[in-house]
Amino acid sequence: MNPLVEVSHLEKHFEIRSGLWRTVSSHVRAVDDVSFAIAAGETLGLVGESGSGKSTVARLLLRLITATGGSVRLEGREVTTARPAEMKALRRKMGIVFQDPAASMNPRAKIKWSLRRPLVTNGFEHARIDDQILAMLAKVNLGPELLNRYPHQLSGGQQQRISVARALLLRPRLLVLDEPTSALDISVQAQVLNILLDLQEAFGLTYLFISHDLNVVRYVSDRVAIMYLGKLMEIGPVEAVLQAPRHPYTQGLAASSPPMSPHQRGRQRVLLAEQPPSLIDLPTGCRLHPRCPFRQTICEETRPELRELAPGHWAACHLAENLPAPQPRDT
Amino acid sequence: MDQTRRALCVQHLDIQFSTPHGMARAVQEVSFDIHAGEIYALVGESGCGKTSAAHAVMGLINRINAPGHRIGGRVLFEDKDLLSLTEEEMCHVRGRSLGMIFQNPLDALNPLYRAGYQVYEAIVLDKIGKIEAWRRVAELFNQVKLSDPEARMRSYPQELSGGMRQRVMIGMMLARNPRLLIADEPTTALDVTIQAQVLELILALRAALEMSVWLITHDFGIVAEIADRVAVMYAGVLVEEADVLGIFDNPRHPYTRMLMASLPRGFKRDGRLRTIAGLLPDPTLEIPGCRFRDRCPAKIEVCATQAPALVEITPGHRVACHVAATVKGDLPP
Numbered sequence: 001m002n003p004l005v006e007v008s009h010l011e012k013h014f015e016i017r018s019g020l021w022r023t024v025s026s027h028v029r030a031v032d033d034v035s036f037a038i039a040a041g042e043t044l045g046l047v048g049e050s051g052s053g054k055s056t057v058a059r060l061l062l063r064l065i066t067a068t069g070g071s072v073r074l075e076g077r078e079v080t081t082a083r084p085a086e087m088k089a090l091r092r093k094m095g096i097v098f099q100d101p102a103a104s105m106n107p108r109a110k111i112k113w114s115l116r117r118p119l120v121t122n123g124f125e126h127a128r129i130d131d132q133i134l135a136m137l138a139k140v141n142l143g144p145e146l147l148n149r150y151p152h153q154l155s156g157g158q159q160q161r162i163s164v165a166r167a168l169l170l171r172p173r174l175l176v177l178d179e180p181t182s183a184l185d186i187s188v189q190a191q192v193l194n195i196l197l198d199l200q201e202a203f204g205l206t207y208l209f210i211s212h213d214l215n216v217v218r219y220v221s222d223r224v225a226i227m228y229l230g231k232l233m234e235i236g237p238v239e240a241v242l243q244a245p246r247h248p249y250t251q252g253l254a255a256s257s258p259p260m261s262p263h264q265r266g267r268q269r270v271l272l273a274e275q276p277p278s279l280i281d282l283p284t285g286c287r288l289h290p291r292c293p294f295r296q297t298i299c300e301e302t303r304p305e306l307r308e309l310a311p312g313h314w315a316a317c318h319l320a321e322n323l324p325a326p327q328p329r330d331t
Numbered sequence: 332m333d334q335t336r337r338a339l340c341v342q343h344l345d346i347q348f349s350t351p352h353g354m355a356r357a358v359q360e361v362s363f364d365i366h367a368g369e370i371y372a373l374v375g376e377s378g379c380g381k382t383s384a385a386h387a388v389m390g391l392i393n394r395i396n397a398p399g400h401r402i403g404g405r406v407l408f409e410d411k412d413l414l415s416l417t418e419e420e421m422c423h424v425r426g427r428s429l430g431m432i433f434q435n436p437l438d439a440l441n442p443l444y445r446a447g448y449q450v451y452e453a454i455v456l457d458k459i460g461k462i463e464a465w466r467r468v469a470e471l472f473n474q475v476k477l478s479d480p481e482a483r484m485r486s487y488p489q490e491l492s493g494g495m496r497q498r499v500m501i502g503m504m505l506a507r508n509p510r511l512l513i514a515d516e517p518t519t520a521l522d523v524t525i526q527a528q529v530l531e532l533i534l535a536l537r538a539a540l541e542m543s544v545w546l547i548t549h550d551f552g553i554v555a556e557i558a559d560r561v562a563v564m565y566a567g568v569l570v571e572e573a574d575v576l577g578i579f580d581n582p583r584h585p586y587t588r589m590l591m592a593s594l595p596r597g598f599k600r601d602g603r604l605r606t607i608a609g610l611l612p613d614p615t616l617e618i619p620g621c622r623f624r625d626r627c628p629a630k631i632e633v634c635a636t637q638a639p640a641l642v643e644i645t646p647g648h649r650v651a652c653h654v655a656a657t658v659k660g661d662l663p664p
Contacts, residue, residue: 215552262556
């Protein structure tokens with residue numbers, strides 16, 4: 001594997017300040033010792049519930065926030081400590097699309113203005129800018145008539161396609177997609193997903209696709225990583241992780257996620273109990289143990305590390321070899 | 332399930348809102364029945380009118396939040412036409428026999444009062460003694476499976492997680508033993524593991540209290556999980572209605588069929604998803620013929636002139652489509 005992105009021991013701790021002098025009273029470990037790599041041209045799906053740290057990982061990758069520890073490398077070059085000039089060059093190699101496209105565009109500027117910004121900022125020739133924008137619009141199946149409209153005059157699907165076009169104008173290698181279709185209707189989601197797959201083929205793009213929807217992640221990803229409370233729980237090929245999960249958390253997630261057909265109603269379900277605990281006061285040992293139906297004493301005492309259970313399939317669970325086999329899920 | 336008893340009967344419901352561009356028809360001539368004890372799902376994409384229909388039934392569309400609106404048709408519930416009731420009479424129906432939970436429970440709870448007190452308020456309306464009422468609150472918090480109910484009663488809404496808030500809302504709604512629960516996207520704001528718990532709770536309560544549930548959602552996964560019968564809406568019109576297996580295994584309306592095909596089910600290697608070209612029609616325009624016509628791959632001549640009526644093609648399966656009504660076997664893809 002030739003990794004485009006290498007993340008090792010990445011950490012992000014947010015300080016919680018309290019009291020009269022606003023002294024640091026505790027930390028939120030939003031991302032805690034996370035390591036993974038993404039090969040050039042592949043899609044890594046990143047799944048987790050709210051508070052799992054998946055969006056924080058995305059922001060750390062693009063250095064929109066600074067890491068507390070660990071390293072992020074893009075094409076072998078360190079992102080977390082790059083100097084401003086080097087960072088500018090690195091940023092051109094990566095783009096991001098957010099969940100709410102309306103919130104990531106200037107509501108008072110025409111679409112044309114939003115699309116020109118990245119090219120103008122990076123010193124492209126003015127004569128060529130409009131041609132490039134029109135070519136990219138065609139790639140996302142939009143016509144030039146949208147350029148003179150304002151964001152609110154576009155439908156949600158059109159707005160999201162504009163966000164994708166804008167992120168790709170500088171021809172990045174890596175595109176981070178943070179819940180890109182969560183705010184869209186089903187038929188519009190299908191349009192955006194199809195365009196993302198077409199663009200990946202056309203430009204050889206590498207995607208980090210963040211979502212909480214397992215059906216969407218299964219459809220777009222080559223490999224999948226599962227996060228829970230700032231930790232990677234399981235990572236591996238999409239078929240292995242989502243069809244035959246080895247970690248109880250992934251099993252619970254797969255069982256909780258609604259079925260594709262009413263015929264699956266009677267399926268065996270491992271439901272996770274209660275709510276996720278607070279990130280400030282994390283459980284000892286395995287973070288899942290208070291909610292895990294299979295927990296044993298070792299889970300409360302020792303923190304499990306990621307272990308390779310099958311080629312390329314890693315899970316952080318002491319009991320992974322001894323869990324009851326989950327029912328395979330039809331698609 | 333009792334097929335003969337109807338919990339709710341909606342007849343020719345028509346809702347129009349006043350906009351700067353003229354009257355917009357949000358819901359057009361929608362008719363359906365919800366049987367006693369069943370979970371009836373109304374599915375559709377944003378703007379199809381599913382929430383407007385529920386708000387009209389609950390009497391939540393008024394002169395203040397929608398000046399100049401027009402509501403037509405009848406909504407029969409417990410031998411009364413809800414649309415003809417005065418606000419005062421409606422207040423007696425709401426809560427007592429008709430309960431509603433919303434997508435965002437934090438918007439529906441008052442941040443200044445403790446969760447327990449807000450449920451207590453709903454109970455003392457029945458002129459029950461204070462001690463008795465508080466006992467009932469504790470009972471309800473237990474019934475909706477809130478962990479540590481005593482502590483949760485003393486919590487403010489913002490101290491609860493999303494799943495707990497939705498449980499408090501369900502508890503409040505159960506306080507007065509409603510016959511029909513209207514759940515408008517009840518789990519959209521929740522994580523999947525919490526969503527699964529709330530859906531299990533709705534199923535358990537339906538069985539224990541024999542209430543009917545009118546579920547409004549855009550998520551076919553939730554429909555597949557808990558619905559008994561399903562209606563699909565498009566641009567204010569009810570286009571198809573069948574039991575849940577009928578909708579998933581044998582959808583007949585082109586819109587339902589295309590919607591099903593646009594759901595991601597497999598892997599990347601299984602090919603691209605089906606998309607529905609075009610946009611929703613402008614609700615302020617009077618459109619002759621079928622409202623789905625411009626986006627429909629199966630359209631025929633009559634679709635341009637005549638609006639298709641919702642007709643029963645097989646027992647319990649109703650479709651509003653000229654093509655589906657005449658073709659018996661396989662439909663064009």
